[in-house]
Amino acid sequence: MSNRDVIARDLNAVWHPCTQMKDHEWLPLVPIKRGEGIWLHDFDGNRYLDAISSWWVNLFGHANPRINAALKDQIDNLEHVILAGFSHEPVVELSERLVEITPAPLSRCFYTDNGSSAVEVALKMSYHYWKNCGNPNKTKFITLTQSYHGETLGTLGVGDVALYKETYKPLLMEAVTVPSPDCFHRDPDMSWEQHSRRMFAHMEAALEAHAHETAAVIVEPLLQCATGMRMYDPVYLELLREACDRHGVHLIADEIATGFGRTGTLFACEQAGIVPDFLLLSKGLTAGYLPLAVVLTSDHVYEAFYDDFATLRAFMHSHSYTGNPIACRAALATLDIFRDDDVIARNRALSAHMRRAVAHLEDHPHVGEIRQHGMVLAMEMVRDKSAQDPFPWQERRGIRVYQHALTREALLRPLGNVVYFMPPYVITEEQIDHLATVAAEGIDIATRD
Ligand code: PMP
Numbered sequence: 001m002s003n004r005d006v007i008a009r010d011l012n013a014v015w016h017p018c019t020q021m022k023d024h025e026w027l028p029l030v031p032i033k034r035g036e037g038i039w040l041h042d043f044d045g046n047r048y049l050d051a052i053s054s055w056w057v058n059l060f061g062h063a064n065p066r067i068n069a070a071l072k073d074q075i076d077n078l079e080h081v082i083l084a085g086f087s088h089e090p091v092v093e094l095s096e097r098l099v100e101i102t103p104a105p106l107s108r109c110f111y112t113d114n115g116s117s118a119v120e121v122a123l124k125m126s127y128h129y130w131k132n133c134g135n136p137n138k139t140k141f142i143t144l145t146q147s148y149h150g151e152t153l154g155t156l157g158v159g160d161v162a163l164y165k166e167t168y169k170p171l172l173m174e175a176v177t178v179p180s181p182d183c184f185h186r187d188p189d190m191s192w193e194q195h196s197r198r199m200f201a202h203m204e205a206a207l208e209a210h211a212h213e214t215a216a217v218i219v220e221p222l223l224q225c226a227t228g229m230r231m232y233d234p235v236y237l238e239l240l241r242e243a244c245d246r247h248g249v250h251l252i253a254d255e256i257a258t259g260f261g262r263t264g265t266l267f268a269c270e271q272a273g274i275v276p277d278f279l280l281l282s283k284g285l286t287a288g289y290l291p292l293a294v295v296l297t298s299d300h301v302y303e304a305f306y307d308d309f310a311t312l313r314a315f316m317h318s319h320s321y322t323g324n325p326i327a328c329r330a331a332l333a334t335l336d337i338f339r340d341d342d343v344i345a346r347n348r349a350l351s352a353h354m355r356r357a358v359a360h361l362e363d364h365p366h367v368g369e370i371r372q373h374g375m376v377l378a379m380e381m382v383r384d385k386s387a388q389d390p391f392p393w394q395e396r397r398g399i400r401v402y403q404h405a406l407t408r409e410a411l412l413r414p415l416g417n418v419v420y421f422m423p424p425y426v427i428t429e430e431q432i433d434h435l436a437t438v439a440a441e442g443i444d445i446a447t448r449d
Contacts, residue, residue: 035062
């Protein structure tokens with residue numbers, strides 16, 4: 001079997017996610033035969049360094065021996081069982097350990113099988129909590145511009161990515177949308193903290209106007225990934241936590257992308273010293289092995305649903321694969337690695353190295369900004385550096401970086417004009433140096449003419 005064979009069969013039968021399929025008339029698919037550590041190997045003997053963790057999910061490399069061993073053991077014992085009325089050891093142990101590694105008062109775990117459905121659960125739970133507490137008018141949600149929370153109809157409603165949302169607008173609920181604290185747009189003489197504080201005034205105003213009809217504010221803590229790795233300062237979350245409490249509104253922290261060490265701490269919220277009412281985790285939860293997501297909340301929320309059946313206060317939400325045992329075992333093996341290896345400390349050294357490796361690009365005439373939170377580093381390509389003027393999206397310059405990187409053994413997949421590294425934590429300093437070289441070459445090629 002060669003790349004060509006697989007591509008031909010693929011294009012006959014598969015409809016790929018987030019893709020204009022016509023692009024594949026000129027942009028070849030890359031069929032992967034196997035993965036090992038940081039590397040993805042295709043059918044023709046080429047390899048690619050997975051610098052984006054296969055859509056931000058992989059933490060400890062492909063075919064990780066420790067996770068593989070746990071899964072093989074689990075498959076021989078229990079592959080799946082209904083989680084309504086029944087239980088199993090992996091889901092119990094995982095819930096105990098998630099409660100252990102997250103701050104109080106988070107104490108209850110509700111599972112779904114992907115990030116979007118976890119967001120849906122949090123939105124429903126928040127609204128339903130207020131309803132159960134005699135407050136059925138809290139039907140709205142507040143979100144930030146440039147936010148992304150998934151692509152189901154409910155999550156598109158609280159997201160703000162025009163490319164994904166615009167077409168479906170007539171089908172969506174309407175959220176109150178507040179300008180993002182994105183520090184790329186700060187005045188040149190302002191620090192991230194000053195800018196984030198200043199932008200909070202918009203949130204305060206929205207809460208003042210809408211708190212009475214609002215169930216929750218939903219944010220991606222510190223890092224809005226899908227809209228180009230947009231970053232802000234932890235102070236914004238501190239202010240938000242305080243304001244949500246003062247206004248009687250829940251805070252939903254969507255850490256589906258930021259969780260499990262991506263921003264430098266196990267969870268991004270830690271950097272602000274805050275605890276959300278709902279903490280959403282997925283992606284890294286299983287180190288990129290299996291779809292699993294969890295909504296953590298407090299006993300306080302849980303108790304608002306706890307009553308006799310006939311009161312109809314229960315949270316009647318289910319997915320067939322809720323708390324799948326194999327996925328839970330992958331998550332447990334992932335938590336073992338965090339427990340046994342000093343992952344966060346090692347990452348600190350790796351993120352410092354990433355910054356050093358691209359430092360020379362600060363002066364590149366078409367690099368408007370290099371920004372970083374922990375293990376995520378982003379470089380913004382701009383047409384005019386002094387005006388921070390973007391290249392028009394129609395020019396699709398990021399694809400040129402992607403195409404170049406493939407010829408240099410790297411998988412880089414820019415978001416529009418933003419080239420970023422979000423690698424598995426098993427990456428080495430030499431591999432980071434290689435990525436930096438490839439990114440610099442790619443940016444040169446993409447910004448030419
Ligand atoms: N929230 C955030 C912050 C995400 O980055 C994503 C996925 N990129 C989601 C939600 C949706 O997760 P999923 O793709 O598993 O539905």
